[in-house]
Amino acid sequence: xxxxxxxxxxxxxxxxxxxxxxxxxxxxxxxxxxxxxxxxxxxxxxxxxxxxxxxxxxxxxxxxxxxxxxxxxxxxxxxxxxxxxxxxxxxxxxxxxxxxxxxxxxxxxxxxxxxx
Amino acid sequence: xxxxxxxxxxxxxxxxxxxxxxxxxxxxxxxxxxxxxxxxxxxxxxxxxxxxxxxxxxxxxxxxxxxxxxxxxxxxxxxxxxxxxxxxxxxxxxxxxxxxxxxxxxxxxxx
Numbered sequence: 001x002x003x004x005x006x007x008x009x010x011x012x013x014x015x016x017x018x019x020x021x022x023x024x025x026x027x028x029x030x031x032x033x034x035x036x037x038x039x040x041x042x043x044x045x046x047x048x049x050x051x052x053x054x055x056x057x058x059x060x061x062x063x064x065x066x067x068x069x070x071x072x073x074x075x076x077x078x079x080x081x082x083x084x085x086x087x088x089x090x091x092x093x094x095x096x097x098x099x100x101x102x103x104x105x106x107x108x109x110x111x112x113x114x115x116x
Numbered sequence: 117x118x119x120x121x122x123x124x125x126x127x128x129x130x131x132x133x134x135x136x137x138x139x140x141x142x143x144x145x146x147x148x149x150x151x152x153x154x155x156x157x158x159x160x161x162x163x164x165x166x167x168x169x170x171x172x173x174x175x176x177x178x179x180x181x182x183x184x185x186x187x188x189x190x191x192x193x194x195x196x197x198x199x200x201x202x203x204x205x206x207x208x209x210x211x212x213x214x215x216x217x218x219x220x221x222x223x224x225x226x227x
Contacts, residue, residue, distance in 0.1 A: 042217040043215075103213075106162070
């Protein structure tokens with residue numbers, strides 16, 4: 001395994017529900033990411049956290065709310081989602097996310113989200 | 117911003133043959149080009165990467181080539197095996213943790 005875990009692995013929710021996705025990395029990294037993977041589309045970067053500070057919000061609707069309480073944990077809080085938000089949500093981590101260089105990103109297995 | 121195009125979208129090869137996947141990118145400032153393999157029910161896993169100061173890199177049956185002038189890079193898998201069947205993604209980045217991914221190639225290796 002990659003050292004990045006995600007829970008739950010599957011989630012079904014109604015449009016009025018509130019739920020949270022959790023990601024934990026055991027690699028000692030300082031940067032964490034949320035990606036959305038929809039069928040037949042490239043992975044879309046949603047949020048980037050570096051040293052617990054959000055450094056990127058890629059025009060994501062406010063119904064997705066990230067939280068990074070420490071460098072090992074990342075959450076994605078979901079509320080009033082739409083059916084088109086159904087997708088695989090992937091978490092990743094890397095050593096850092098600053099500067100002109102790029103460190104290898106390690107991905108978790110994802111949470112398969114279905115919005116009814 | 118960066119745009120990455122990946123071809124083909126599906127690739128069927130006979131076991132033992134070679135597979136080649138090609139990607140082009142738009143931003144000449146991109147300097148890091150990883151390739152990921154995603155198996156069913158799993159997250160993407162890095163298989164090889166290349167940086168802009170290198171033209172080619174090889175790791176056993178897998179190789180990547182980079183042409184900065186033409187802004188394209190390719191993944192080569194030799195002596196394909198059934199366990200190579202998966203979706204492969206290319207990506208490009210110019211830093212700050214921002215990876216722009218291609219749409220993916222479904223590779224099927226038939227015995």
